[in-house]
Amino acid sequence: MSETSNHRDVIIIGSGPAGYTAGIYTSRARLSVLIISGTLPGGQLMTTSEVENYPGFPTGIFGPELMMNMRQQAERFGAAIVDDEVIxxxxxxxxxxxxxxxxxxxxDAVIIATGASPRKIGISGEQKYGGRGVSYCATCDGPFFRGEDIVVVGGGDTAVEEATFLTKFGKSVRIVHRRDSLRASKIMAEKALANPKIKFSWNSVVTDITGDKKVSAVTIKDTNTGKESKITAGGIFVAIGHEPNTAVFRGHLDLDDKGYMVLKDHTRTSVEGVFAAGDVHDHRYRQAVTAAGFGCMAAIDVERWLSEQRHGN
Structure with a gap:
């Protein structure tokens, strides 16, 4: 096919650590590259404050700054970036x-790096009070809840980590978990259970969020007895997992029962020439550094695959 302004060797869909790293590697390999950023250019790290565990930044770096650095690096090697959404x-x-x-x-080839989004509870008041007491990111919003009673929904590592972090700001933190014990790793669970500022509502779910201009109360239901109780809360942090951003690919690529991209042979999807990287397939690690690593892997796989297509083995 003759080159046109809208044709590229590689299109990367998504622009978090995976997408930008794939952009850096593919454009540096002298391929023509277009990154389509999606609805939140930079991905989840754009809603994160300080990132302390990304290698190379001994004093930490703000999430948005890290993403802008990666974006500029990809552009430096020739990647074009459009802030638009694939439909x-x-x-x-x-x-x-x-x-x-x-x-x-x-x-000629595609890398999907659309990531994942926080899962919502799907109850009354959740959307209404979004940004007014309902949050999905403790590191982003924790400082806004100084001196408040805070509720955290979930029982895994993320929920426990967020609850522990929020004790720096809140008067009290209550973990509401639908089971009778935490699913978090042993060391994190022990730390939370020993923290005097963290309380627990076991075998419980949040059924309603109420307030005036912002959240002031949360209704909790005991799953064993069915009894509901309303507790005072200035904020509620939802930490019940993530949904992969794969809706647009349904019916086009193999997805697992949770919607994550199914890969074979490292980064290859079910369609030859289409690759995936980052949280869109990785529900185990979900770290910026692992997403970047997957972006590197996908880029190298794409470069080799394109070379095979054009020049044979």
């Missing part, structure tokens, strides 16, 4: 077709 794909034939709100593009 349709056609992977039935090559070159592949990618449609956004504004344009239609074609590519």
């Amino acid at each position: 349709k794909v056609d992977f039935k034939k090559r070159p592949f077709t990618i449609t956004t709100h504004a344009e239609t593009y074609t590519a």
Whole structure:
């Protein structure tokens, strides 16, 4: 196919650590690269304050700054970036077709790095009070809840980590968990159970969030007795997992029962020429550094695959 302004060797869908790292590697390999950033350019790290565990930054770095650095690095090597959202794909034939709100593009290879989004409870008041007491990121919003009674929903590592972090700011932190014991790793669970500022509501679920201009109370239901009780809370942090951002690929690529991308042979999806990297398939680690690592792997796999297609083995 002749090169047109809307054709690239590689299109990368998504722009977190995985997407930007894939962009750095593919463009540095002299491939023509387009990154389509998605609805939140930079991904989840754009809503994170300080990142202390990304290698190379001994005093930490703010999430948005780290993402802007990665974006500029990808652009330095020649990657083009458009802040738009993919609404349709056609992977039935090559070159592949990618449609956004504004344009239609074609590519010889695609890397999907659309990440995952926090899972919501799906109850009354949750959406209404979003940004007014309901949060999905303790490191982003914790300082806004100084001196408040805070509720954390969940019982895994994320919930326990968020609850522990929030004790720096809140008057009290209550973990509401639908089971009778934490699912978090032993060391984190022990730390939380020993913390005098953390209380627990076992075998319980949140059924309602109420307030005036912001959250002032949360209704909790005991799953054993069915009894409901309303507790005072200035904030509620939801930490019950993530949903992979794969809706647009359903029916085009193999997904598992939770919607995560199914990979074979490292970064390859079920369609030859389409690769994936980061939280869109990785529900185990979900770290910026592992997402970046997957972005590197996908880029190298794409480069080799394109070379095989063009020059044979």
